[in-house]
Amino acid sequence: MDLLALVDFNLVARHGGFGRAARLSGRPKATLSRRVAELERSLDLRLFERGARTLKLTEEGRALHARTSVLLTEIDETAAGIASGGE
Numbered sequence: 001m002d003l004l005a006l007v008d009f010n011l012v013a014r015h016g017g018f019g020r021a022a023r024l025s026g027r028p029k030a031t032l033s034r035r036v037a038e039l040e041r042s043l044d045l046r047l048f049e050r051g052a053r054t055l056k057l058t059e060e061g062r063a064l065h066a067r068t069s070v071l072l073t074e075i076d077e078t079a080a081g082i083a084s085g086g087e
Contacts, residue, residue: 005039006068008032009047013065017055 008021012032015021022029040047047061057065 001042002035002039005035005042007072008035009039009061010065010069010072012036012048012055013057013061014069 008027008031011025011027012018012021015024018029018032018036021027021032036047043060043064045060046058047064049056049058
């Protein structure tokens with residue numbers, strides 16, 4: 001599983017859409033969309049239900065977000081701790 005795609009998926013899931021995630025993160029919307037699509041292909045499942053103006057997590061998407069957002073936060077905290085000379 002591509003860690004960057006997982007990070008982008010969580011970013012979109014947290015902010016409720018590609019446009020908002022792109023604006024708040026400063027990342028291109030097209031990049032976020034491409035990486036999430038690649039993650040969906042690699043997992044062979046849909047993570048979002050896409051409508052004309054709506055984007056909603058599927059059951060699998062909610063489960064993936066719940067489990068991986070905690071792990072990604074731990075990775076960020078570990079990296080920050082190591083960088084500051086801590087644990």
